Amino acid sequence: MTSTDQQTFLSVRDLKVHFSTEDGVVKAVDGLSFDLAKGKTLGIVGESGSGKSVTNLTILGLHDRDRTAIDGEILLDGKDLLTSTERELERLRGNKMSMIFQDALASLSPYHTIGTQIGETYRKHTGASKKEARARAIEMLRRVGIPQPDMRVDDYPHQFSGGMRQRAMIAMALVCDPELLIADEPTTALDVTVQAQIMDLLKDLQQEFGTAIIFITHDLGVIADIADDVLVMYGGRCVERGTKEEVLRTPQHPYTLGLLSSMPSLEGPVDVPLNPIPGSPPSLLNPPSGCRFHPRCTFTEKVAGGLCSTEQPLLDLIDGRGSACHLSLEQRAEFFADVAASRHN
Helix, strand or coil: CCCCCCCCEEEEEEEEEEECCEEEEEEEEEEEEEEEEEEEEEEEECCCCCCCCHHHHHCCCCCCCCCCEEEEEECCCCEHHHHHCCCHHHEEEECCEEECCCCHHHHHCCCCCHHHHHHHHHHHCCCHHHHHHHHHHHHHHHHHHCCCHHHHHHCCCCHHHHHHHHCCCCHHHCCCCCCEEEEEECCCCCCHHHHHHHHHHHHHHHHHCCCCCCCEEHHHHHHHHCCCEEEECCCCEEEEEEEHHHHHHHHCCCHHHHHHCCCCCCCCCCCCCCCCCCCCCCCCCCCCCCCCCCCCCCCCCHHHHHHHHCCCCCEEECCCECCCCCHHHHHHHHHHHHHHHHCCC
């Protein structure tokens, strides 16, 4: 996203995803753009309902075309996914692009063994025999660190622990060596020890295969561990972008600052209080005018003319770094400095 020396593999341009409901139109994603190169990880962070998962389900083509209005452009290695047929997308899903879902137990079939489910994906895209698919499943289970893979390949999902099920999901997602991997909060339901193991596994596999990864989460601690670049979403829009170091150490948007202030830090003093963001995320049926964050923002009075409630701020980017906020860069540096200093000094 911010790297200029690497060729873009995935390019999303002005993506809009609107759902028709009985209550009206839900603007789940409302003008989102980003790039991702092979071998890089983009962290997409935001509260529930910010549009993170909808964005990535749209990339995979996993949406109801009859109830969804989609505009914009999604290019995967130069191919426009939004104009692709369902058959073309089926050939790409699990092969060139794949996804790890949050709840492995809900995503795996309880009626088939782990080996059968991994092998089915491999057979579909390669035409391999059952024997070859089984051997490939054992190889992938071994690669993701499951002990005795030649025996566990015949187990059912309920016979695996939560961490092992997630490893099996990763094995299934990577069985065809996809070039794009989307991980939708894959560590949320796991304890911190298993979470760290899964993160290390993803980084090792990325280094081995050069995979481009989109990592969706609401946890900035996870972002700090795995991401190269960060995209912060709020109310269906991108409010801040930059490298991991830029976004986490020098936030430019009040929402990003709020996310950082509401999580504990291991670097700053232990007595720094946590400051949760007031209010609730906006309704995407009837979003606020102007900046969608302004009803919850503590800096609106610092902006002259009431622009925050009347005019949508533009996302100004310089070399992939910037935010959508009416505060000037000088104001942000002044107002946000104390919070950043209290967390890192």
